[in-house]
Amino acid sequence: MTTFWSGWVIALIVFNLGLTLFLFLWGPRVDIPTQPDGTTGHVWAHGVLREGLNRLPMWWIVMSAALFVSGFTYLALYPGFGASKGALGWTSAGEHAQDAAANAALEAPVRTRVASTPIETLASDREVVRIGQRMFIDNCASCHGREGHGNPVIGAPDLTDGDWLYGGDGKAILTSIQDGRQGGMPAFASVLPEASITDVVQYVRSLAGKPHDSLRAQVGRTVFKTNCAVCHGADGKGNTAMGAPNLTDTIWLYGGEQADLLRTVRGGRGGVMPAWRGRLSDDDMRMIAAYVYAISHPDAARR
Ligand code: HEC
Ligand code: HEC
Structure with missing residues (x-):
C-alpha cells in the first residue's frame, strides 16, 4: 500500500471513529428545549404522535463503549489501520501456511504407508480412503459425480458398478488415473449404409x-x-x-x-479421461485409486 493510500485509510478511520465518539459524548449532554409536558413539541399524524425526550439507556452506552474499545484493540493487533501490520503480525497467508503444515503433519504417518502398500490393501485402510475420497471430490467429481456414478453426457463411466472399460484391479485403476484414457469408437456413418x-x-x-x-x-x-x-x-x-x-x-x-x-x-x-501425472503427487493418485477401488469393491473395503 502506498503512503498516500495508507494515510487516506487512516484519515477515514480517524474521522469516522472520531465523529462517532463526538456524537456519543455530545449526545447525552446537549440541551434540547422541551415543552411543559416533557415532549419536544414535534408532532406527527395531526398530533396523535408526539416526540418525547428519552435519554439513552445505560446498557446501550456500555455496549457502545465496549465496541469502541474492541474496535481500537482490533486495529492495534491486526492489519487494518492503513499500512500498519498490527502488533501480532497476523496474515491470512501465514495462517493458511500454518494450517497446511498442521494438516501435512497429521497426514505424514498415513502417507508413509501409501507408497509401499498395494492399492487393494490400501482400500481397506479407512484413513487413506477418507483422504482419497476428499481428493476424488475435488478432482474427479466434476465428471464422475460426487459418489462416482458417472455421467452419460460425456461418457464418464460409473466407477461403482464393477464393470470396467480398462480393468478394475488396483494397477489398472491407477494407470487410468496416472496416464488418462481415450476411448476410440469410430464413426460408421460414412462406412456403412x-x-x-x-x-x-x-x-x-x-x-x-x-x-x-x-x-x-x-x-x-x-x-x-x-x-x-x-x-x-x-x-x-x-x-x-x-x-x-x-x-x-x-x-x-x-x-x-x-x-x-x-x-x-x-x-x-x-470419451476423454485426463491424465493426472504431474498434476497430483504419486501418493495422492494412489490414495484416490484406493478410494475408487473401495467404492467398486465393497467387500474389499470392509475387510
Ligand atoms: C474431464 C472429465 C473427467 C475427469 C475430471 C476425470 N475423469 Fe475419469 N474418466 C472420464 C471419462 C470420459 C472416462 C472414460 C474414458 C474412455 O471412454 O475411454 C474416464 C475413465 C476413468 C476410469 C476408467 C474406468 C474404467 O471403466 O476402466 C477411471 C478409473 C477413472 N476415470 C477415474 C478417475 C479419477 C480417479 C479421476 C480424478 C482424479 C477422474 N477419473 C477424473 C472423465 C473424467
Ligand atoms: C476400433 C475399435 C472399435 C470398433 C471397430 C467399434 N467399436 Fe464400438 N466402441 C469402441 C470403444 C473404444 C468404445 C468406447 C468409447 C468411449 O469410451 O468413449 C465403443 C463404444 C461403443 C458403444 C457405446 C457403448 C455404451 O456403453 O454406451 C456402442 C453401442 C458400440 N461401441 C457399438 C459398436 C458397433 C455396433 C460397432 C460396429 C459397427 C462398433 N462399436 C465398432 C471401439 C470400437
Missing part, C-alpha cells in the same frame, strides 16, 4: 437382452462380425486392452436406447 447401421443396432439390443427387431438383428449379426468384433469381441463382451465396452450387459456409457445407439454408431464416441 444407413440400413446396416439400423441392423447392427438391433443386433446390439439383442445382445443386451433389450426389445428388438429379430429379423434385422439377424442381418446385423453379420455386420457386427465384420465391423465391430475386432474391438468388441466376437461375443460383444468387450476388450479392456482398448477400452471397448461390453455390449451384452445393461450398463451403458452413453445410453442403450435406440436413439443413443444409433448416435453412437453413426457418429462414433471418444
Whole structure:
C-alpha cells in the first residue's frame, strides 16, 4: 500500500471513529428545549404522535463503549489501520501456511504407508480412503459425480458398478488415473449404409437382452462380425486392452436406447479421461485409486 493510500485509510478511520465518539459524548449532554409536558413539541399524524425526550439507556452506552474499545484493540493487533501490520503480525497467508503444515503433519504417518502398500490393501485402510475420497471430490467429481456414478453426457463411466472399460484391479485403476484414457469408437456413418447401421443396432439390443427387431438383428449379426468384433469381441463382451465396452450387459456409457445407439454408431464416441501425472503427487493418485477401488469393491473395503 502506498503512503498516500495508507494515510487516506487512516484519515477515514480517524474521522469516522472520531465523529462517532463526538456524537456519543455530545449526545447525552446537549440541551434540547422541551415543552411543559416533557415532549419536544414535534408532532406527527395531526398530533396523535408526539416526540418525547428519552435519554439513552445505560446498557446501550456500555455496549457502545465496549465496541469502541474492541474496535481500537482490533486495529492495534491486526492489519487494518492503513499500512500498519498490527502488533501480532497476523496474515491470512501465514495462517493458511500454518494450517497446511498442521494438516501435512497429521497426514505424514498415513502417507508413509501409501507408497509401499498395494492399492487393494490400501482400500481397506479407512484413513487413506477418507483422504482419497476428499481428493476424488475435488478432482474427479466434476465428471464422475460426487459418489462416482458417472455421467452419460460425456461418457464418464460409473466407477461403482464393477464393470470396467480398462480393468478394475488396483494397477489398472491407477494407470487410468496416472496416464488418462481415450476411448476410440469410430464413426460408421460414412462406412456403412444407413440400413446396416439400423441392423447392427438391433443386433446390439439383442445382445443386451433389450426389445428388438429379430429379423434385422439377424442381418446385423453379420455386420457386427465384420465391423465391430475386432474391438468388441466376437461375443460383444468387450476388450479392456482398448477400452471397448461390453455390449451384452445393461450398463451403458452413453445410453442403450435406440436413439443413443444409433448416435453412437453413426457418429462414433471418444470419451476423454485426463491424465493426472504431474498434476497430483504419486501418493495422492494412489490414495484416490484406493478410494475408487473401495467404492467398486465393497467387500474389499470392509475387510
Ligand atoms: C474431464 C472429465 C473427467 C475427469 C475430471 C476425470 N475423469 Fe475419469 N474418466 C472420464 C471419462 C470420459 C472416462 C472414460 C474414458 C474412455 O471412454 O475411454 C474416464 C475413465 C476413468 C476410469 C476408467 C474406468 C474404467 O471403466 O476402466 C477411471 C478409473 C477413472 N476415470 C477415474 C478417475 C479419477 C480417479 C479421476 C480424478 C482424479 C477422474 N477419473 C477424473 C472423465 C473424467
Ligand atoms: C476400433 C475399435 C472399435 C470398433 C471397430 C467399434 N467399436 Fe464400438 N466402441 C469402441 C470403444 C473404444 C468404445 C468406447 C468409447 C468411449 O469410451 O468413449 C465403443 C463404444 C461403443 C458403444 C457405446 C457403448 C455404451 O456403453 O454406451 C456402442 C453401442 C458400440 N461401441 C457399438 C459398436 C458397433 C455396433 C460397432 C460396429 C459397427 C462398433 N462399436 C465398432 C471401439 C470400437
